[in-house]
Amino acid sequence: MGLTLFDKVWDSHVVGSVKHGPDILFIDRHLVHEVTSPVAFLNLKKKGIKVLYPNKTFATADHNTPTINQHLPVKEKQSAMQLKMLEENAQANGIPYWGLGHRKNGIVHVIGPENGITLPGATIVCGDSHTSTHGAFGAVAFGIGTSEVEMVLATQSILQPKPKKMRINIDGKLHPSVLAKDVALFIISQITTSGATGHFVEYTGQVFRDLSMEGRMTVCNLSIEMGARGGIIAPDEKTFSYIKNREYTPKGSDWDKAMEYWKMLYTDSDAVFDREINLNAQDIEPMVTYGTNPGMGIGITKTIPNAADVSGSIEAFKKSLHYMGYNEGEAMLGKKIDYVFLGSCTNGRIEDFRAFTNVVKGKRKSDSVTVWLVPGSHNVLKQIKKEGIYDELRDSGFEVREPGCSACLAMNDDKIPAGKYAVSTSNRNFEGRQGPGARTILASPIVAAAAALTGKVTDPRALN
Amino acid sequence: MAYEPFSILESTAVPLPIENVDTDQIIPARFLKATERIGFGENLFRDWRYHLNNVPKKDFVLNNPIYDGKVLVGGKNFGSGSSREHAAWAIYDYGFRCVVSSFFADIFKNNAMNIGILPVVVSPKFLSDIFTAIESNSRTKLKIDLPKQNITIIDTNKSEHFDINPYKKNNLLNGFDDIDFLVAKREEIVNFAFDRPF
Numbered sequence: 125m126g127l128t129l130f131d132k133v134w135d136s137h138v139v140g141s142v143k144h145g146p147d148i149l150f151i152d153r154h155l156v157h158e159v160t161s162p163v164a165f166l167n168l169k170k171k172g173i174k175v176l177y178p179n180k181t182f183a184t185a186d187h188n189t190p191t192i193n194q195h196l197p198v199k200e201k202q203s204a205m206q207l208k209m210l211e212e213n214a215q216a217n218g219i220p221y222w223g224l225g226h227r228k229n230g231i232v233h234v235i236g237p238e239n240g241i242t243l244p245g246a247t248i249v250c251g252d253s254h255t256s257t258h259g260a261f262g263a264v265a266f267g268i269g270t271s272e273v274e275m276v277l278a279t280q281s282i283l284q285p286k287p288k289k290m291r292i293n294i295d296g297k298l299h300p301s302v303l304a305k306d307v308a309l310f311i312i313s314q315i316t317t318s319g320a321t322g323h324f325v326e327y328t329g330q331v332f333r334d335l336s337m338e339g340r341m342t343v344c345n346l347s348i349e350m351g352a353r354g355g356i357i358a359p360d361e362k363t364f365s366y367i368k369n370r371e372y373t374p375k376g377s378d379w380d381k382a383m384e385y386w387k388m389l390y391t392d393s394d395a396v397f398d399r400e401i402n403l404n405a406q407d408i409e410p411m412v413t414y415g416t417n418p419g420m421g422i423g424i425t426k427t428i429p430n431a432a433d434v435s436g437s438i439e440a441f442k443k444s445l446h447y448m449g450y451n452e453g454e455a456m457l458g459k460k461i462d463y464v465f466l467g468s469c470t471n472g473r474i475e476d477f478r479a480f481t482n483v484v485k486g487k488r489k490s491d492s493v494t495v496w497l498v499p500g501s502h503n504v505l506k507q508i509k510k511e512g513i514y515d516e517l518r519d520s521g522f523e524v525r526e527p528g529c530s531a532c533l534a535m536n537d538d539k540i541p542a543g544k545y546a547v548s549t550s551n552r553n554f555e556g557r558q559g560p561g562a563r564t565i566l567a568s569p570i571v572a573a574a575a576a577l578t579g580k581v582t583d584p585r586a587l588n
Numbered sequence: 589m590a591y592e593p594f595s596i597l598e599s600t601a602v603p604l605p606i607e608n609v610d611t612d613q614i615i616p617a618r619f620l621k622a623t624e625r626i627g628f629g630e631n632l633f634r635d636w637r638y639h640l641n642n643v644p645k646k647d648f649v650l651n652n653p654i655y656d657g658k659v660l661v662g663g664k665n666f667g668s669g670s671s672r673e674h675a676a677w678a679i680y681d682y683g684f685r686c687v688v689s690s691f692f693a694d695i696f697k698n699n700a701m702n703i704g705i706l707p708v709v710v711s712p713k714f715l716s717d718i719f720t721a722i723e724s725n726s727r728t729k730l731k732i733d734l735p736k737q738n739i740t741i742i743d744t745n746k747s748e749h750f751d752i753n754p755y756k757k758n759n760l761l762n763g764f765d766d767i768d769f770l771v772a773k774r775e776e777i778v779n780f781a782f783d784r785p786f
Contacts, residue, residue, distance in 0.1 A: 139773070139780045145755025148773060150780055160672065162623035173771065177781070188621060202621035209623045243786060253671040253695060269673035269699035271766070279770040281777050285753065287694075317608060318665040321694055351668065353694055374786050382785050417608050417668075437663065440607040533617040533670075542640060552669060554612040556635045 126392025128289050129358050130324045133264040133389065137247045139281060146283040152246040154276045155232045156183040156219065158210040159535070160251030164274035165213040177280045178218040182241055183210055185223050186231045187252075188535045191498050191525035194224050203536070217277075230501020230527045233257040233469035237341065238503050240370025244359035244386045249276055254469045254551065255354075256347040260340035261367065262359035262389045264324070267348060287353040288398040290323040291391075294331040296405030301585045303479065304339035305471060305549065305568035307331060308346035309411035313421040315401065316436070321351030323399065326391060331405050332357055337366045338475035345470045346551060349418040358390045412456050412581060413553050413566040415444040420553070424571065424583050428454050447555055448563050449543075456581050459565075463546035464495045464576040465558070466569055468532035471549035472500030474507045476569040481513045483573035483584055489521035490579040496538060497522055498530040522576070534559045547575040591704025593763035597686055597732045598742070600657030602649055603722045609662050610669035611696060615678045617670075628674055629681030650682075654726040661718050661730075662689045667696025676700045686732050688739065690715040701756050702766060708732060708739055714748045717741060734761060 127135070139148040161183075168175070175181060188203045198204040207224065214221035222228040228235060233254055236242040244262035249255060251273040258265035268282065275282050292311060312319070325347055332340060340357050347355030364386070367373050374382045409423040422428070428445070430452045431438045445451065450459075466472070466480050477499065489495060497517065499505040505527060508514045514524055531538040532550035534557070540546045542561025549572050553564035565581065574582035619631040637648050644651045660679060666689040667675065676699040679687065686706045700707045710718070721728045721741045729742040734757065740747040758764065770777075 139777055142755045142769075145753055148770065148777070150777065150784070152784065152786065159620050163625050163673075166624065167767075176774065176777075187617075200621075205623055206621055246786070251671060251673075253669065267671035267695055269671055269676070269695060269702060271673060271699065271702035275767050275770050278767060279774055279777055280781065281770055281773070283766045283770065284698075317668055318691060318693070321665070321691070348669075351665070351693060378786070385785055417610070437607045439605075440663070443606070533612075535617045535620065552610075552612065554610045554669060556616055557612050560616070560618075560635055560640055 126395040128391045128395045128397065129262065129326055129389055130264060130289055130356055131395070133245050133247065133262070134286060142283065146285045148281050149247060149284050150281050151249050151276050152180060153236070153241055153248040154181045155236055155248065155250035155255070156181060156273070157187055157232050157250070157252065158185050158206040159187040160270050161213065161273055162206060162209045164270050164277055167274050168278055173278050175217040175219060175277045180280060181219045181277065183214045183219050183221045184229055184232055184235055185210060187529045187533065189224055189528040190536050191528050191530045191538055194526045227502050230503065231469045231472060231529055233345065234472060234500030234504065237261065237337070238370070238501060240367055240373030243367060243373065243382070244363060245389050249282060253348045254345050256352065257341050257345040257469055259344035259347065259354050259356040260337060261363055262356060262386070264354060264356065266354040287324045288322055290320055290325045290352070290399040290401070291397045292325055292327050292401045292403070293329040294403045294405055295329045296331065297334070298331060298405050298408065301410055301570060302408050303568040303570065304335050304342035306408055306411045308343045309413065309418065309421040309566060310408045311403065312346065312350045312419045313411070314403065315350055317349060317417050317419040318351040320347070323352055325350070325352045325355045327355060327357050333360070336475055337362060338473045341473065342470055346418070349551060359386055410568060410571050410584060412571060414448065414450055414456055416447055416553055416555050418551065418553060418566060420444060421566065422456065424456060424581065426456070428452055428456065457583060459581040460545060461493055461547050461575045461579055461581060462544040463540050464493055464572050465498070465531045465546055465548040465550060466572050467496070467498030467500065467530050468550035469500065470551040471569050472498060472504065474504050476549065477504065477508050477513055480569040480573040481516050483570050483587065484520045484522065484577060485516045487520055487577050489576055492579040493576055495522055495576045496525060496531055498525045499527045501527050531558050533557060534562070547572045547581065590765065591763055594685060594704060594706050594734055594760045596734065597658060598729055599659050600727055601659035601661050601718070601722055601730050602655045602657055603719055604649055604660060604662045605719050607663040608665045608668055611667055611672050611675035612669055614667070614675035615672065620672060620674050625677055627681070628678035629683070632678040632682045658683060658685045659730050659732065660684045660687045661715070661722070662687060664689065664691045664712070666692050668693040671695045673699045673703070676703050676705055680705055688715070688718065701760065704760065704763065706732065706734060706760055708750050710739060710748055710750060714746070717744070717746055
């Protein structure tokens with residue numbers, strides 16, 4: 125029987141197995157940020173253990189950082205302390221640290237690929253559930269807890285039971301206004317937020333082959349929102365040309381050697397998955413969510429379903445609509461919007477800024493909407509300026525902030541006020557996710573752009 | 589981090605019959621700024637437990653004095669979303685040692701076991717039996733027997749077997765830690781790493 129892409133990568137990293145227990149999985153790359161690492165470092169310090177492979181570990185500050193005036197000291201005491209701790213921990217262990225203001229600083233899942241840290245066939249972990257992003261390159265990448273961060277720092281390995289395998293295939297061609305974000309929200313709306321729990325998902329079919337690397341990252345990023353341990357896409361020429369010549373990518377004969385391995389990274393034709401799902405590109409339109417988990421999404425022209433028609437608990441459904449201030453059967457088009465957030469590890473890359481700008485350029489931001497445009501990294505910000513996007517946005521009444529996770533999880537000051545509605549390109553519409561009482565509608569960058577112009581949920585296809 | 593070994597737990601339980609309880613609800617992001625594992629229990633379910641002006645919400649189960657105990661019983665897909673181990677820390681720090689549900693999100697389940705909380709997966713029918721039993725009598729006790737891998741509603745004597753990986757079971761029974769296990773394997777790991785392609 126053949127092997128899946130996931131099997132090939134996982135199996136080649138198994139150091140050994142515990143009898144009747146998990147595998148000891150070797151980790152090629154460990155990404156570290158300020159929020160989920162301090163307790164891990166503290167425990168190691170208490171035990172007198174040093175980081176085993178500091179050169180396979182990379183640290184950045186992103187979750188808890190301001191997105192304006194980054195050149196000034198961080199005002200909030202606890203946030204400043206977390207940043208200081210990370211810097212000290214990185215220094216004490218010889219780990220490269222790209223702190224606030226560093227030219228390579230940015231959201232951990234944006235800077236990994238940008239710098240060639242993310243490679244096909246690698247195992248990558250981080251104390252962050254959206255580590256699944258890196259699967260876009262054919263890596264086995266998944267989020268871990270702080271105890272596991274400690275394990276990886278100490279031993280470059282983790283104890284993990286091997287997940288089951290699932291394949292999601294989507295054939296056909298997407299409408300030009302349907303983006304990677306819509307594809308992922310569509311999948312989650314079909315299989316629910318627990319539909320892939322216990323599984324590693326491989327995405328196959330024309331839709332994913334056609335996506336850019338940025339688009340593939342968006343899809344893999346949202347794998348966790350369907351409950352999956354991770355998502356993976358077979359590397360191809362697009363992947364190789366993206367990673368070539370980046371700072372940490374292998375060079376010369378090392379590149380050739382790596383390519384030999386990378387060329388084998390595909391699912392064999394006779395490989396078997398535990399579960400298979402087939403969907404059609406033609407069924408996907410621009411998506412919006414109306415509830416309080418990413419599975420509560422519909423096509424933008426559809427109406428909010430009736431409680432009687434949804435699977436799962438009716439009480440949970442009603443609680444969710446009550447939180448959002450919405451009713452069953454209402455249309456989403458035309459719903460009032462107070463805030464727009466473009467950014468996050470889901471949609472904070474250059475392609476997302478290009479897509480947003482294409483919609484708004486030559487038009488004016490609505491006066492009734494507050495808009496936060498937050499690049500995923502300093503590299504993205506640099507590119508935004510280089511391509512003239514920065515000026516086009518400014519001419520339309522928008523301001524681009526400094527990079528970070530920002531309003532995606534609202535750990536910093538970028539909080540949506542209670543009761544207000546935000547169209548967000550981020551990944552979670554949970555209660556209070558973007559600030560206590562905040563109401564989130566997840567959408568693609570162009571749906572966000574349309575809302576920024578009109579102050580309402582607007583179909584980008586209907587703008588002239 | 590060492591934790592109390594888990595063997596047999598007999599306790600009243602706190603019912604939370606809500607599906608898809610995500611880790612942002614268990615501990616909102618604004619409480620993740622600590623650099624030590626201290627005091628997370630105070631903010632467990634913060635925004636369901638307190639109004640924004642810090643006044644307790646009377647209708648939330650943790651504020652209802654008739655419910656207490658070391659077992660939290662949650663709806664399907666408990667612990668979804670963010671990987672923050674702080675969610676498990678908050679549950680442990682509040683005083684829970686066991687969480688029962690018909691379905692757990694993967695990362696939460698790993699995190700819970702790594703810090704000494706036993707996640708018990710029961711059938712949807714048994715979960716609904718537990719909720720019914722607690723609803724009719726808040727003093728209903730559950731008995732969770734890890735060595736025998738079964739859970740019993742003491743009032744009704746209904747019982748169900750639960751699965752757990754034998755390695756993880758042994759860890760929980762003894763308060764063992766994956767980190768100690770892996771550190772003992774460092775030499776094997778270093779040998780394995782020697783000829784990695786990158």
